[in-house]
Amino acid sequence: MRGKAAWTERIVDAGAVPAAFVPAASGGRSDVEEIAGAELVEEERVAVHAVAPGGGPATVSFLDGIQRWAVVGYDGVVPIVRGYVAAAARRRGADRRLRVAREAARELAVAPLALLRAGVRRALEESGAAVIDLGAEAAGQPGRLLVAAQQAVNAERVRVETEVAEAVAARLGAEEWLVVDGLLSESAKLAGHPRALGVIKSHSAQYFEGADLQTALTCPGGTRTSVFRPRGRARHEVYSWYLRLWPWEGNDLLFGLLRIEARAHAGTVATATGVSSWLLAERAPLATPDARFDRLLYPIHDVETYLRSRAPRDLLLTAGSRLPKTGT
Amino acid sequence: MIDRASPASPPVGRVVATELKPATPYQFHFWTAQETTVGIGAIVRVEEQSKGNGEGGRVVYGVVTDAFAYSDLATPLHDVIGAEGDPARAAEAPTVRQEIRLWTAAVLRQIPEEPLQPVPLGRVLVASDADVAQALRMDAYLTGAAPTGIPIGLYTSGGLESPVYLDADFLLGPEAAHLNISGVSGLATKTSAVEFLLASIFQHFPVHKGKIAAVCFNVKGPDLCFLDQAGTLSDEDRRRYERLGVAPRAFERVRYYAPFKADGVNLNTLRTHPDLAPTVEPLVWGLAEVLDYAEVLLNRDDIDAKADAFIDFLSDRVLNRDFEDGFGGTHRVQSFADLDRLFRAIIGGLEDAGRSDMWRTHHIATIRKVRNRLSNISTRCKGLVADDGQSSDLPWGAFADRTAYIVDLANVDPLGQDLVFARVVSKLREHLERRDLGVEAVVVFVDELNKYAPADGPDTYVKKMLLDISERGRYLGLVLFAAEQFRSQVHRRVVGNAGTQVFGRMDMDELATPGYQVLSPATKIKLATLPIGELMIRHPHFTQPIFVRFPRPAALRGRDGVERFPPAADLPFAEAVVRQLVRLDRGVRPNLVKDLIADRDEVDVRRALAAVRRARPDDVTAYLRKALGSRVAVDAPRARPVVPPLNPISEEPY
Ligand SMILES: Nc1ncnc2c1ncn2[C@@H]1O[C@H](COP(=O)(O)OP(=O)(O)OP(=O)(O)O)[C@@H](O)[C@H]1O
Numbered sequence A: 001m002r003g004k005a006a007w008t009e010r011i012v013d014a015g016a017v018p019a020a021f022v023p024a025a026s027g028g029r030s031d032v033e034e035i036a037g038a039e040l041v042e043e044e045r046v047a048v049h050a051v052a053p054g055g056g057p058a059t060v061s062f063l064d065g066i067q068r069w070a071v072v073g074y075d076g077v078v079p080i081v082r083g084y085v086a087a088a089a090r091r092r093g094a095d096r097r098l099r100v101a102r103e104a105a106r107e108l109a110v111a112p113l114a115l116l117r118a119g120v121r122r123a124l125e126e127s128g129a130a131v132i133d134l135g136a137e138a139a140g141q142p143g144r145l146l147v148a149a150q151q152a153v154n155a156e157r158v159r160v161e162t163e164v165a166e167a168v169a170a171r172l173g174a175e176e177w178l179v180v181d182g183l184l185s186e187s188a189k190l191a192g193h194p195r196a197l198g199v200i201k202s203h204s205a206q207y208f209e210g211a212d213l214q215t216a217l218t219c220p221g222g223t224r225t226s227v228f229r230p231r232g233r234a235r236h237e238v239y240s241w242y243l244r245l246w247p248w249e250g251n252d253l254l255f256g257l258l259r260i261e262a263r264a265h266a267g268t269v270a271t272a273t274g275v276s277s278w279l280l281a282e283r284a285p286l287a288t289p290d291a292r293f294d295r296l297l298y299p300i301h302d303v304e305t306y307l308r309s310r311a312p313r314d315l316l317l318t319a320g321s322r323l324p325k326t327g328t
Numbered sequence B: 001m002i003d004r005a006s007p008a009s010p011p012v013g014r015v016v017a018t019e020l021k022p023a024t025p026y027q028f029h030f031w032t033a034q035e036t037t038v039g040i041g042a043i044v045r046v047e048e049q050s051k052g053n054g055e056g057g058r059v060v061y062g063v064v065t066d067a068f069a070y071s072d073l074a075t076p077l078h079d080v081i082g083a084e085g086d087p088a089r090a091a092e093a094p095t096v097r098q099e100i101r102l103w104t105a106a107v108l109r110q111i112p113e114e115p116l117q118p119v120p121l122g123r124v125l126v127a128s129d130a131d132v133a134q135a136l137r138m139d140a141y142l143t144g145a146a147p148t149g150i151p152i153g154l155y156t157s158g159g160l161e162s163p164v165y166l167d168a169d170f171l172l173g174p175e176a177a178h179l180n181i182s183g184v185s186g187l188a189t190k191t192s193a194v195e196f197l198l199a200s201i202f203q204h205f206p207v208h209k210g211k212i213a214a215v216c217f218n219v220k221g222p223d224l225c226f227l228d229q230a231g232t233l234s235d236e237d238r239r240r241y242e243r244l245g246v247a248p249r250a251f252e253r254v255r256y257y258a259p260f261k262a263d264g265v266n267l268n269t270l271r272t273h274p275d276l277a278p279t280v281e282p283l284v285w286g287l288a289e290v291l292d293y294a295e296v297l298l299n300r301d302d303i304d305a306k307a308d309a310f311i312d313f314l315s316d317r318v319l320n321r322d323f324e325d326g327f328g329g330t331h332r333v334q335s336f337a338d339l340d341r342l343f344r345a346i347i348g349g350l351e352d353a354g355r356s357d358m359w360r361t362h363h364i365a366t367i368r369k370v371r372n373r374l375s376n377i378s379t380r381c382k383g384l385v386a387d388d389g390q391s392s393d394l395p396w397g398a399f400a401d402r403t404a405y406i407v408d409l410a411n412v413d414p415l416g417q418d419l420v421f422a423r424v425v426s427k428l429r430e431h432l433e434r435r436d437l438g439v440e441a442v443v444v445f446v447d448e449l450n451k452y453a454p455a456d457g458p459d460t461y462v463k464k465m466l467l468d469i470s471e472r473g474r475y476l477g478l479v480l481f482a483a484e485q486f487r488s489q490v491h492r493r494v495v496g497n498a499g500t501q502v503f504g505r506m507d508m509d510e511l512a513t514p515g516y517q518v519l520s521p522a523t524k525i526k527l528a529t530l531p532i533g534e535l536m537i538r539h540p541h542f543t544q545p546i547f548v549r550f551p552r553p554a555a556l557r558g559r560d561g562v563e564r565f566p567p568a569a570d571l572p573f574a575e576a577v578v579r580q581l582v583r584l585d586r587g588v589r590p591n592l593v594k595d596l597i598a599d600r601d602e603v604d605v606r607r608a609l610a611a612v613r614r615a616r617p618d619d620v621t622a623y624l625r626k627a628l629g630s631r632v633a634v635d636a637p638r639a640r641p642v643v644p645p646l647n648p649i650s651e652e653p654y
């Protein structure tokens, strides 16, 4: 019988960890892009520490942002993009329910103004939306302009997120924490805040190689890695560590893997296990039906749902058939 | 009583509609905060966002019929995963999932009514007094020159209380009429609700509609025996009375009627406490009254034209006339005893002659059957039927406004109940048709309707009569208020014709019968768990059933009545006679009366007593003496006081 067993089973018998993961259809994984490098601050080598789920601070605010964009017209071959960015912080108190603490939203009109006819340009400027001029460098090819437009909208989203996050951080209660979806290192105020955390779900940058990389990326469910200082792109200095929410075996290497960012401070090393412990407790409730539920904290999911429900309806159309929808 | 100046309150919800749960002209959905006063049966007001041109938008009133709660949980399995299989941990999650309280409401009214459109996706507010009046279309009959509102109870929701009124034109005719109330024993407060409503009607029946009275058949213990006595009310109930604009007092004008017990002198009622007894009038009928409704007796189980014809012959040709039996005897039939003498003469005569089975076109078997039935009633309803042909009855032609006439039949044989019922209702009908009853409208209250108009079983005279009232009574001012535990056990057309339908706490099995399919599951649950004192009302003006709370009746409850006024033990014959006479004349000297009747036969005394009762003479004692003397001399030898039925057990006709 053994001879007949599938080779996929035989590799497991030989010591490989079983997994089940189909990379996104758009041409393989794009996660691992750069090796950024890191400097360990907790231990000599990357080590794994068990974490038990536990209680967190009584009050925590969670912050997330969304962006939407759509081409709404062409002047010749020049695309004109309508964008929408929004961010909100929702505070969770003793009743364990989330309520909006602060939010901001912006309508955008994105186009290379110099390439537009005078009338079209005037209509944009009078639209009431924040006009973002793409400049003429990307001109020539509509496709290239679209990439530039998307980046511009993305940058606006980061800006509005940062605005809201900094405003909330400035008024954070003495015992209150702020958890931001994404990098903390984009803002000096956040990166230096003693009770702000960044929670990163995508792992396009890698900080380790070799044995350290293996230890970090195969840490079991309910563990964290040693604290390190990421090098490379980060604008402002932070400390970071990996936290595994769910066992990855049988799924994918990155299943349930979060990278946490916190202030670059000795205190962060001391509190890493405690912080990991209450973040681990955030596994419940599960952030389904979102496909990223293994890494998406429910409160962040909640903020996103809130923002989506308030976004302009006409920008929510998902790509798909242009035929009108008919009865179910 | 409608508070028109309620302050504007903030919205409590918002209408939502999806392709799967759209808003329609008759139904909509809305959500509220987790903590809300909205519940099943709550009345809400939906406001369309005004169009910005100063025009107010559409306003819709609805009543909540169903409720849903759910969270953003995609499948129950995800909760298991999140809690890692441990239910205890499920409650400890640091964040509470988003949840919704989603309500379904049925439209009560849209303003404007035309064009009829889907409910707008507007904000939802709890209804104020004025909103409730609008929603239930009560504005049409509460305002104007001749309002016709009759308070029925308080619509109660989230600390708000609004009076709900029925329209007298639709409760008591002529537009619609009749009321049916059903619900389980003891918890449905059926009898109490009717008592309260009668009080409310007596206080609010509009003067322009004329005079109204009620005839109530008491068929259950002491239920209606103390309506003229005040019960105890809580402050809360007093407040409700005030809010409804009904004075919390016992009935001011009540008249009680009860047949005698078999002894013919003690009244067959629980209202016999010495402090109250003189107020009960005897209900006694003679042969003539019984013969008129003999159909009731004969048709209980079979229709028999031959027997009918013979009874007609008796009433037309024999009763109160000098009649020759054809065997040499002459009879003047005035009582059951006289009649039985005639029967014996005929049957004996036929047997002696031995030639024929026929007597004046009537077969001997028919004669036997009629004799059997008639003697049956004189035995089974001994206290109701007088042997001497003299009657004491309801005040036909002299009914008084806002007066309750209670006929106590609680301890009367079912046959007698049928007879009383048939005769009283027929007389009411007759007088209302002739417009000489004394009042323009009469409410007839029948408890235990399932006994008198059962869904299945033979078409008895009483059932046919109830059908007739329910179908035609409203034109006459003859209004039926009926109660039963299980509506499904009552003839469909009798309940179906009731314009106003009331439901107290209901039995789950009953709610599962087809008659309740229109109710939502949530409404059924509410009905099955309805607290004491709450009712669900259907009324022609209300497009949907409405829940109200009514105060306890202000009159003394039957059960408390028998405690406060324990029934007296039956009096010995002589004492009972004295009691009867004292009622007529307080100056009667008991010992004198006792001496007078000391060696008289009870039959004679009863007859004399009936004569006194009828004549209401100035000098009661003298009249009694005269009545006793004259009759005794003429009447020897007397018939036996009670005629035993020939065959008391067999119901077979021949
Ligand atoms: N409005 C009220 N609020 C609170 N309690 C009430 C109210 N009305 C009646 N009750 C109480 O409810 C009990 C039952 O009432 P009632 O006798 O009217 O019920 P029912 O439906 O007629 O019962 P049954 O079928 O046995 O005749 C009584 O004890 C009465 O005191």
Ligand SMILES: [Mg+2]
Pocket: B190, B191, B192, B220, B223, B447
């Ligand atoms: Mg009752």
